[in-house]
Amino acid sequence: MPATDAIASLQKQFPGKVGQAKEFRGESTVEIDREIVRPAAAYLKNELGYNLLLDISSIDYFGDEPRYEVVYEFCALGGPRNQEHLRLKLKISEDDPTVDSLVPVFQGADWHEREVYDMMGLKFNGHPDLRRILMWDGYPYHPLRKDFPLAGLPSDLPGEEGFSRPAPLEGGPFVAAPANHPPAIGDALTTINEPRANPAQI
Amino acid sequence: MPETILETPDSLSRVAQQFEQAKAEGAPLGEMLTLNLGPSHPSTHGVLRVLLELDGEIVTRAVPDIGFLHRGDEKIAENMTYNQFVPYTDRLDYLAPLANNVAYALAVEKLMGWTIPPRGQVIRVICCELARISAHLLGMGALAMDCGAMTVFLYIFTEREKIYNLYELLTGARFTTSYTRIGGLTRDLPPGFVDQAKAFVEQFKGKIDELDNLLTRNKIFVDRNKGIGFISREDAIDFGLTGPNLRGSGVYYDVRKDRPYLNYSEYSFSVPVGSVGDAYDRYLCRLEELRQSVHILEQALRNIPDGPINVGDGKGFLPRKDKVLTKMEELIHQFILVTEGIQAPVGEVYFGAENPKGELGFYILSKGGGVPYRLKIRAPSFVNLSILSKLLPGHMMSDVVAILGSLDFVMGECDR
Numbered sequence: 001m002p003a004t005d006a007i008a009s010l011q012k013q014f015p016g017k018v019g020q021a022k023e024f025r026g027e028s029t030v031e032i033d034r035e036i037v038r039p040a041a042a043y044l045k046n047e048l049g050y051n052l053l054l055d056i057s058s059i060d061y062f063g064d065e066p067r068y069e070v071v072y073e074f075c076a077l078g079g080p081r082n083q084e085h086l087r088l089k090l091k092i093s094e095d096d097p098t099v100d101s102l103v104p105v106f107q108g109a110d111w112h113e114r115e116v117y118d119m120m121g122l123k124f125n126g127h128p129d130l131r132r133i134l135m136w137d138g139y140p141y142h143p144l145r146k147d148f149p150l151a152g153l154p155s156d157l158p159g160e161e162g163f164s165r166p167a168p169l170e171g172g173p174f175v176a177a178p179a180n181h182p183p184a185i186g187d188a189l190t191t192i193n194e195p196r197a198n199p200a201q202i
Numbered sequence: 203m204p205e206t207i208l209e210t211p212d213s214l215s216r217v218a219q220q221f222e223q224a225k226a227e228g229a230p231l232g233e234m235l236t237l238n239l240g241p242s243h244p245s246t247h248g249v250l251r252v253l254l255e256l257d258g259e260i261v262t263r264a265v266p267d268i269g270f271l272h273r274g275d276e277k278i279a280e281n282m283t284y285n286q287f288v289p290y291t292d293r294l295d296y297l298a299p300l301a302n303n304v305a306y307a308l309a310v311e312k313l314m315g316w317t318i319p320p321r322g323q324v325i326r327v328i329c330c331e332l333a334r335i336s337a338h339l340l341g342m343g344a345l346a347m348d349c350g351a352m353t354v355f356l357y358i359f360t361e362r363e364k365i366y367n368l369y370e371l372l373t374g375a376r377f378t379t380s381y382t383r384i385g386g387l388t389r390d391l392p393p394g395f396v397d398q399a400k401a402f403v404e405q406f407k408g409k410i411d412e413l414d415n416l417l418t419r420n421k422i423f424v425d426r427n428k429g430i431g432f433i434s435r436e437d438a439i440d441f442g443l444t445g446p447n448l449r450g451s452g453v454y455y456d457v458r459k460d461r462p463y464l465n466y467s468e469y470s471f472s473v474p475v476g477s478v479g480d481a482y483d484r485y486l487c488r489l490e491e492l493r494q495s496v497h498i499l500e501q502a503l504r505n506i507p508d509g510p511i512n513v514g515d516g517k518g519f520l521p522r523k524d525k526v527l528t529k530m531e532e533l534i535h536q537f538i539l540v541t542e543g544i545q546a547p548v549g550e551v552y553f554g555a556e557n558p559k560g561e562l563g564f565y566i567l568s569k570g571g572g573v574p575y576r577l578k579i580r581a582p583s584f585v586n587l588s589i590l591s592k593l594l595p596g597h598m599m600s601d602v603v604a605i606l607g608s609l610d611f612v613m614g615e616c617d618r
Contacts, residue, residue, distance in 0.1 A: 024549040025312055051439050052455075054554065057565050057578035071565065073552050073580075077439060077453065083460045087552065108442035111588035119276070134269035134617060143277055150281050 003028040003086040006048050013043055029087040037090055038100045041072070045105055049079035050086060053102070056112035058120040062146035067094040068122055072102075092122060101127035119144035234262070239602065241270045246606060247344055248613030252590065256599060264594035264602075266587060271617035279577035283543025284310045284384050287577070292378040294581065295615040297340050298333035298558045299379045300369065305555035307382035308463055309564035313551045314518065314544065316385050322511035323464045325387060327502050328399065329372075330464075330555075331495040335406070336365045337558030338446075338488045338495075338610075339413075345485060345607035346417055349426040354416050361409055364402050371395055384544055385519040386512025396503055403499050410492050418489065427482040431593060431605035434479060441589045444582050445560025446487040447609055451479035457556035469498045481608035488610070518544055543572025552580075559583050559612060579618055583611035 007021040007030050018040075019031035032040055044050040054073040061067055072088040092099055101124035102109035113124045114133040121142035124130055132139060140155055141148055240251035249270035255263035275294070279287045291306040292299040304326045311318065318326075339358040346354035366376040371392055373379040381388055417423050433443070438451035448455055456473040458466040474490035476483030512519045520539055521532035546568040554563035560582025567576040586609055594602055 025315065025551050027551060029550065053442050054561070055552070055563055055565060055578065055580040057576070059567055059576045071550075071578075073563070073565065077455055085461075085552070087550075106442070107437070107440045107592070108585065108588060111584065115584075132269075134272040136269070143274060148277075150277060 003081070003084045006044070006050070006081065006084065006086055009048065010040060010043065013047075014040060027085055027087060029089060031089045031091070034090050034092060034099055037070075037072075037088070038102060038105060040088065041074075041102050041105045044074055044086070044088075049076045049081050050074040050084075051079075052077050053106040053108055053112075056102075056109060056116055058116045058122055058144070060120060060144065060146045065093060066091040068092040068097060068120065070099055070116065070122065097121060098123045098125055100125050101130075103127055118142070121145065237599070241267075247611065250587070250606070250611070250613055250616075252594070252602070252606075254594070254599070254602065259599050261594050261597050261599060261602060264591050266590045268584075268587065268613070269617050271613045273618065275618045276577055276579060279574055281573070283572045284546065284574065285543065288382060288384075289378065289380045292380055293614055294579065294618065295337065295557060295559055295562070295583070295612045296377070297612055298337040299377065300329040300373075300381055301333035301337070301555070301557045302562060303379060303382040304330050304464075305553070305557060305562045306564055307384055308555060309551065309553035309566055310384045310544075310546070311513075312553045313546055313549060313566050313568055314384070315547075316513045316518065318386055318513055319510045320465065320507045321509045322386055324502050324506050325391060325511060326382070327464050327466065327469070328499060329381060331499045331502070332365055332368060332399075334495045334558045335492055335499075336362050338492055341558070341607075341610035342413065342417070342485060342488055345427075345481075345604070345610070346423065348603040348607040349423050351417070351420070351423060354413065357409075357412065357416070361406060364406075368395070368399055368402060371398065383512075383519065390511050391506070396506065399499070400503050403496055403503065407493075407496060410489070410496070413492075414489060417485070424482065426601075426604050427480070427485060427608065429480055429482075430597060430601045431481040431484075431608055432479050433589065433593065437589065437592070438479065441592075442585045443560065443589065444585065445556070445558070446484055446491060447560065447586050449474065450476035450484035450487045452476055457554055457561055461554070463553075463555060466498075469501050471495075471498050481604055484608045484610070545572060546570065546574075554580065557582060559610060559615065560586055562615075581615040581618055583613070583616040584618075587611050587616055 004021060007018070007028060010030065010032075011018040014032070014036050017033040017036045022029045041053075052075040054075050056073075057071045059069040059071065061069065069089055069091050074086045074088065076082055076084045090099065099122060101113055103113065104126065110127070110129070111133060113127055114129070114131060116122050117124060117130055118132040118134050119142060131137060135143070138156070141153055143152075235256045237254045237256050238251065239254055240246040241249040246252070251267040251270065253265040253267060254261050273293075275290050278290060288303060288306060291302040294302045339362055343355040343358035369379055370376045372395055373381040373388070433447070433451045435451050435453055438448050438453055443451070444455065452475050454473060454475050457463070459473055471494040474487045474494070476487055517535055521535055525532040526536045548568060548570045550565070550567045552563055552565045554561040561580065562582055563580030565576075565578040565580065566574050569575045593605060597605065
């Protein structure tokens with residue numbers, strides 16, 4: 001169900017900071033300025049009834065400026081707008097990849113924002129505990145950035161507590177021919193580790 | 203001879219009382235102990251690690267640590283065509299692979315603007331509900347095992363085995379089914395499937411009652427689950443919980459009812475909600491959902507319409523093999539579909555489906571072409587687990603396993 005009137009009241013509440021609504025497949029998307037994300041979320045939650053923050057994701061438009069985009073999916077549970085869906089988007093430049101955290105408004109934003117930080121490297125101001133969540137502490141890259149190769153980059157494993165040696169098949173997943181992987185974690189390694197290249201030695 | 207006073211062995215309330223008192227005074231009861239639960243602990247159902255700070259036997263702080271099963275599914279999805287990603291969805295919630303296949307296919311179909319024919323929809327509903335039964339059974343069996351009742355776990359595996367036999371008949375695989383394709387299904391119902399499924403459903407009703415008898419009024423099970431792990435209505439919504447965990451807290455939200463997809467709006471079923479939001483309520487919701495799923499299955503198996511199962515669009519779905527081998531145009535379409543993938547329009551969609559664990563959502567951003575520019579998976583287990591650090595403190599150590607069991611998560615989905 002499109003959320004046209006909600007976007008209209010959002011535009012009225014934050015004049016000049018809310019872009020034009022876009023409709024695609026029955027969903028409404030609206031772009032907002034980075035500064036108003038927290039008041040806008042609070043307004044959506046408290047005044048308009050969008051009380052369920054479904055998801056926060058991030059997009060890397062590598063090569064464009066502003067480079068990053070954060071996407072918030074809201075849904076209204078109960079109330080007059082029951083089951084209306086609204087998507088907020090905001091652009092973030094590469095020089096200053098920060099945005100206000102939504103944790104003060106939605107407690108559930110905590111892990112979503114940690115994941116965005118982990119995978120895309122965007123920082124959230126006012127987040128109580130902005131640590132990596134899926135990768136280990138001390139991992140040097142943000143894997144969902146477009147300039148990070150699919151095959152991965154070599155990095156230190158998380159110390160002695162975790163692993164003593166790299167797991168076999170490092171360099172996967174093999175969705176392309178190994179020789180075509182941009183920066184080789186060792187093309188030789190990839191071939192050696194490919195089980196089909198090594199007949200069983202008994 | 204001095205008089206001996208026997209105390210009531212009601213350690214729980216006594217310790218809780220002491221804890222409350224100590225908390226009021228701001229002093230710890232004893233020496234703080236940091237306990238590492240997991241990542242390979244039987245009650246963490248996979249590779250969840252929780253760092254618990256204990257004061258005596260009471261948890262004062264809980265720090266969940268996830269990511270041990272991270273495979274980078276979202277990154278992988280950006281590097282392959284839409285259909286190539288279907289097998290990866292099997293491995294999200296690996297207890298309900300069919301439901302994931304369906305949810306993913308529906309998400310991409312929403313992007314494409316396709317609706318599959320009625321027969322395909324009914325088959326998908328059957329898939330989803332079989333998957334829900336299978337996943338809920340395991341969730342409840344594991345919860346019972348965490349509370350010390352091994353029998354249930356073995357009983358439910360007998361039933362799940364029968365469901366796996368149905369999967370095998372339908373898809374050719376017992377576990378990693380990869381049954382859907384964008385715009386349809388890999389194959390139609392095999393002969394004899396409907397009868398076997400009906401027979402399963404018929405005998406399964408009695409098995410639900412058996413499960414009900416084993417657990418619902420079982421004194422030990424009730425004592426272990428009632429009154430622990432309260433999630434208030436507000437918290438449940440604020441943390442974005444979905445599925446039985448949200449409904450256990452009394453919030454009526456079921457995507458099948460509220461934003462109906464497939465042909466769910468044509469079935470009569472009810473959505474159970476809890477009254478208080480403790481672990482026992484979440485268990486009761488799952489139990490009732492089993493009955494409702496059986497109810498949906500009965501209706502679906504009774505009227506399966508005839509007709510095609512896949513979208514007719516020859517440029518979107520693989521053409522029939524006999525045509526590929528005899529007709530030029532179909533051969534070209536097959537070649538383009540296999541090498542370049544489905545040509546998606548520019549746009550972005552979010553599609554959420556009611557999976558056994560909650561709302562499994564896919565956000566797909568397409569810049570056109572056969573490969574998604576960005577595919578985000580909203581994993582219900584990930585969101586459901588985010589409440590742990592708020593939920594666990596104040597509980598006894600032994601309640602932690604029951605609460606984890608009652609949240610019914612799958613790490614394959616959580617870590618993606």
